[in-house]
Amino acid sequence: MTVDAHVHLWRLSRGDNTELSPAMTAIYGDREPADLKPLIDAADVARVVVVQAAETLAETLFTVGLARKHAWIAGVVAWVELASPSVEEEVAALAAIPAVKGVRPVRDDNRSIAWMLDSRLERGFQALQDHGLSLDILVQNWREIPLATLLAKRWPGLAIVLDHCGKPDVAGGRFDPWARHVEELASLGHVVCKLSGLLNCAGPGADPADVAVYVNRVLTAFGPSRVMWASDWPPLDLASDYATWKRISDVMVQSLPQSQRTDVMAGTAARVYRLDS
Numbered sequence: 239m240t241v242d243a244h245v246h247l248w249r250l251s252r253g254d255n256t257e258l259s260p261a262m263t264a265i266y267g268d269r270e271p272a273d274l275k276p277l278i279d280a281a282d283v284a285r286v287v288v289v290q291a292a293e294t295l296a297e298t299l300f301t302v303g304l305a306r307k308h309a310w311i312a313g314v315v316a317w318v319e320l321a322s323p324s325v326e327e328e329v330a331a332l333a334a335i336p337a338v339k340g341v342r343p344v345r346d347d348n349r350s351i352a353w354m355l356d357s358r359l360e361r362g363f364q365a366l367q368d369h370g371l372s373l374d375i376l377v378q379n380w381r382e383i384p385l386a387t388l389l390a391k392r393w394p395g396l397a398i399v400l401d402h403c404g405k406p407d408v409a410g411g412r413f414d415p416w417a418r419h420v421e422e423l424a425s426l427g428h429v430v431c432k433l434s435g436l437l438n439c440a441g442p443g444a445d446p447a448d449v450a451v452y453v454n455r456v457l458t459a460f461g462p463s464r465v466m467w468a469s470d471w472p473p474l475d476l477a478s479d480y481a482t483w484k485r486i487s488d489v490m491v492q493s494l495p496q497s498q499r500t501d502v503m504a505g506t507a508a509r510v511y512r513l514d515s
Contacts (some may be wrong), residue, residue, distance in 0.1 A: 239284040240281070240282055240284060240484075241284065241285045241286070241287070241466070241503070241508060242467070242468055243286075243432055243507035243511070244315075244432055244434050244469065244470050245274060245289070245468075245470070245472075246288065246289060246470075246471070246472060246473070247269055247274065247291070248268065248292070249300070250266075250268055252292075252300065254292040254294045254297055255291055255292050255297075256292070256293075257291075262476065264472075264476050265476060269471075269472045271308050271311070274286070274471065277471065277480040278310070281481055283484070284310065284504075285312035285513065286312065287311075287314070287339065287468075287513075288301050288315070289314075289401075290316055290341075292317065293317055293319075294317065295319075295328070297317065298314065298316040298332070301314050302314055302316075302335055302338065305337040311337070312511075312513045313338075313339035313340075313512075314338050314339065315340045315372075315374050315511075316340070316341050317341065317342060317344060318343055320343045320354075320359040320362030320363070321362070325362040329362065329365035329366055329371065330365070332369075339371070339372060339511040339512055339513070340371050340372030340397070340399070340510075341371055341372075341373060341374070342375075342376060342401070343373075344376055348378050349378055350382065351377055351385050351386065351389075354385070355388060355389060363392075363393050363396065366396060367393060367395045372399055373393075373397070373398050373399065374398075374399045375398060375400055375401060377401070377404050380404050380405050380406050380416040383400075383416070383422075384419055386398075386404070387419070387426070390429050391426065397428060397510055398429045399430050399431070399432060399510065400429060401435070402432060402438075403431060403434070403435055403439075403452060404419065404423075407439065408441075408449060408452060409444075413452070417455050420456065420459050421459045427464075429460075429464070430466060430510055431459075431460045431465050432465075432470075433453065433465050433466065433487065433502065434468035434469060434470045436449040437449065437477045437478040438474065438477045439452075440477065442477055446490070450490065453490045457494075462491075462498035462502050463498075463501045464506060466502065466506040466507040467503050469483055469484070487503075491503065
């Protein structure tokens with residue numbers, strides 16, 4: 239019963255998916271549940287977690303509404319403005335929605351995550367911790383993984399999720415600096431990692447050999463019980479497709495014992511995002 243821990247859904251006419259542009263030919267268009275369901279059915283994926291794709295609370299409401307209509311949307315990772323003067327109330331409201339399992343605060347598409355270290359955001363992080371919501375961190379450049387590590391050290395009571403393996407430079411073959419940063423972050427037991435985004439980091443035409451060393455390092459550093467598989471669909475379509483990434487992933491975890499494969503492909507996501515609560 240595989241769980242896809244990271245997908246996006248959007249309706250462009252809503253007007254808040256500002257990071258999408260017509261130049262992104264493969265993904266510039268509505269992406270609705272009806273587009274995703276055939277893909278997950280064909281890949282034997284039973285449930286998904288939908289992650290924010292716009293920097294608005296309105297988009298969170300839209301996504302929660304989709305989850306109400308489709309039982310296979312098992313959870314929502316919402317957006318929140320950590321600097322809001324009413325952040326405690328906004329986090330409390332999100333936590334009161336059963337579908338909302340965590341948040342991913344993003345500002346300017348997180349071209350840098352340095353803003354997340356501002357001490358004035360502490361009320362927001364404290365609210366997340368108090369209400370038991372997890373924190374996804376989107377790092378757009380692997381060089382900023384140490385910033386995520388610094389933030390995680392400040393908040394040992396938060397369940398923290400590193401998205402997309404920290405975006406290593408697979409295409410450029412820069413393995414060692416990224417691997418050291420990942421190992422330091424993985425030494426913090428309250429941090430887990432999403433096994434996703436690697437084909438986008440490798441670029442079009444990548445094969446399993448191009449990403450295998452990165453997959454293995456994530457599995458070794460975090461351990462299967464702190465790794466969750468995800469597709470990052472539809473951005474995945476910029477480099478590959480859903481079926482290909484699922485097939486590659488199945489091969490990558492094939493040598494693990496059954497219980498560890500289950501952790502990566504379903505168990506970690508179900509535990510961290512409390513999908514059965």
